[in-house]
Structure formats: C-alpha cells, structure tokens
Amino acid sequence: MSDLPALAxxxxxxxxxxxxxxxxxxxLLLVFALLKLNAFLEDEQQAPVQDIVVSGDRIFIDDxxxxxxxxxSQPGSFFELDVNQTHQIVEAMPWVYRASVRKRWPNGLEVFVVEQQPAAIWNGDMLLNQYGDAFDAQISSADLSSKISLPNLYGPGGSEQTAxxxxxxxxxxxxxxxxxxxxxxxxxxxAWNVQLNNGIKLNLGRTEFIDRLQRFVDLFPLISEQDRQVDYVDLRYDTGLAVGWKTLDKAA
Structure with a gap:
C-alpha cells in the first residue's frame, strides 16, 4: 500500500x-462600489445642502x-457637513444666545435659535443680555432704538452683572x-448715579442706595410742588437730602 498523498x-x-x-x-467590485459611493457623498453637486430652515422667536437675528x-463655512455635501462645527459657528453670532442644529433628510438643515434678550446698553457700544453678559450687537443705535427702548448703563469692566x-x-x-x-x-x-426720564440726576453714593432712592421717592411729591425745576438731588446723607435747582439758562 503506497504512502504517497492522493492527488486532487x-x-x-x-x-x-x-x-x-x-x-x-x-x-474588487465591492471596493469599486464603495469608492464610487464615497465620491458621490463627497460631491456637493450630487448631494448639496439646499434647504436651511431657521426657527425660534427672533427680532434682530437675520436668517x-x-x-x-x-x-x-460648510461648503461640502449634506453627508460631509459637520453638525457640531455648524452649531459652534451659529452660536458664535452676536445675537444668538443658544442654538441647536440637526440634519433633515435628504438635503436640509434645521437651525433653532434662542435670541439674546437685550436688557441695557453698556458703556455706549455694547449690550447686556438678561443675565448681565455683554455682547456686541453689531447694529446701529438708530436701528436698535427703532425696535426697543433700553437704558444706558455705564461702569467699569467686570461690573456688568452688578450694574x-x-x-x-x-x-x-x-x-x-x-x-x-x-x-x-x-x-x-x-458709587451710584442715575438720571431719570424727567432730567433729574440722583447721587446715591456707595452704600444703602436703595434706601436712599426710597427717600427720594417719598419726598418727590413735596419737591415737585416747588416753582423751580430740579437739576440734581444729593442723597448721600444719613437723613434728608440736598436739592440743586436749575438756573434760568438750564431751565430754558
């Protein structure tokens, strides 16, 4: 019996x-198909982002x-678009406080924005939102005042929330x-100083400014009975106040 292996x-x-x-x-066919699919997905002309829908309550945000x-910033196709990077870009816009971004099949993008709520004009060229955060409005004062009336607040850097x-x-x-x-x-x-809508300036000092303002409110009816116009009221006293009257030139 032979020990040689059997031939196939x-x-x-x-x-x-x-x-x-x-x-x-x-x-090879599968690799070729994958390469073609990748080229298709990367081709903006084949799968562009066509429909960008912006939603959310907004007055100053320009869609x-x-x-x-x-x-x-995202010139690629729908499939290549980076949602996280797009979110960062939108949220970095001046009037956007918060944003969310998501893709919508087959070629859309949904952007939901929460607009900054301006509470005051800060140092003449910035705005404060409702939380006391300063932001650059990038809008003219005329356009701003035509849509909303805001007080002007001035103070040193870092005092936004206190002010x-x-x-x-x-x-x-x-x-x-x-x-x-x-x-x-x-x-x-x-130290606190305010100017009211009737032109009166109040010097409230550094401490107990709320109590001092209350003193002014209590005495304002009596002050208003005078024939002269008030220029300023100094309330930096433990009790009482000092009134500065307008001269004829100022009153005119």
Whole structure:
C-alpha cells in the first residue's frame, strides 16, 4: 500500500480556482462600489445642502446671514457637513444666545435659535443680555432704538452683572411712579448715579442706595410742588437730602 498523498481530482481543482476568481472579482467590485459611493457623498453637486430652515422667536437675528454663513463655512455635501462645527459657528453670532442644529433628510438643515434678550446698553457700544453678559450687537443705535427702548448703563469692566442688578432693583422701586431710569453710572469706587426720564440726576453714593432712592421717592411729591425745576438731588446723607435747582439758562 503506497504512502504517497492522493492527488486532487481535476474537477475539484478547477471548481476551487473558479470560486476564488469569483470571490476576488466580487471583492474588487465591492471596493469599486464603495469608492464610487464615497465620491458621490463627497460631491456637493450630487448631494448639496439646499434647504436651511431657521426657527425660534427672533427680532434682530437675520436668517439670511445664518444661511450664508453656514454655506460659506460648510461648503461640502449634506453627508460631509459637520453638525457640531455648524452649531459652534451659529452660536458664535452676536445675537444668538443658544442654538441647536440637526440634519433633515435628504438635503436640509434645521437651525433653532434662542435670541439674546437685550436688557441695557453698556458703556455706549455694547449690550447686556438678561443675565448681565455683554455682547456686541453689531447694529446701529438708530436701528436698535427703532425696535426697543433700553437704558444706558455705564461702569467699569467686570461690573456688568452688578450694574444690571442694581438698575433692576432701583427701577422696580420707581415702577410705582411715572419715573424711570434713562442713564445709570457706576463709578470705579462703586458709587451710584442715575438720571431719570424727567432730567433729574440722583447721587446715591456707595452704600444703602436703595434706601436712599426710597427717600427720594417719598419726598418727590413735596419737591415737585416747588416753582423751580430740579437739576440734581444729593442723597448721600444719613437723613434728608440736598436739592440743586436749575438756573434760568438750564431751565430754558
């Protein structure tokens, strides 16, 4: 009996090589299809972002600017568009406080924005939102005033939230009257000065400014009975106040 290995039958060998050739062809075809699919997905002309929908309550946000900015920063196809990067770009816009971005099949993008709520003009060239955060409005004062009326607050850098909270506390005290604050100044030493809508300037000092403002509110009816016009009221006293009257030139 021979110990030599049996030779493969010719029929079985040909079947093996045919199967191997078929597998290689199938693999090459799959690679080719994947390359074509990748090229298609990367081709902006084949799958562009066509529809960018902006939603959310907004007054100052320009939808067209958002759409243009997204298309300029994300020029690729719908499949290549980076949602996280687009979110960062939109949220970095001046009037956008918060934003969310998501794709919408097959070629759309949904952008939901929460607009900054301006509470005051800060140092003449910035705005404060409702939380006391400063932001650059990038809008003219004329356009701003045509849509909303805001007080002017002035103060040292870093005092934005203190100034806004102080303004709110004082204005809530004045709400029972026909008076409101049009300008408020917070000095480097944190002394409070305000100007009211009737032109009266109040010097409230550094401490107990709410109590001092209450003193003014209590005495304002008596002051208003005078024939002369008030220029300023100095309330930096433990009790009482000092009134500065307008001269004839100022009154005119």
């Amino acid at each position: 039958e010719p029929g079985k060998s040909s079947h093996f090589y045919m199967g191997l050739a078929f597998f290689i062809c199938l693999l 067209q600017k958002i759409q243009i900015l997204i298309k300029q 806004l909270q102080g303004y709110r506390n004082m204005q809530s005290l004045l709400d029972a009257t026909n008076l409101y604050i049009v300008e408020m100044f917070l000095s480097e030493r944190f």
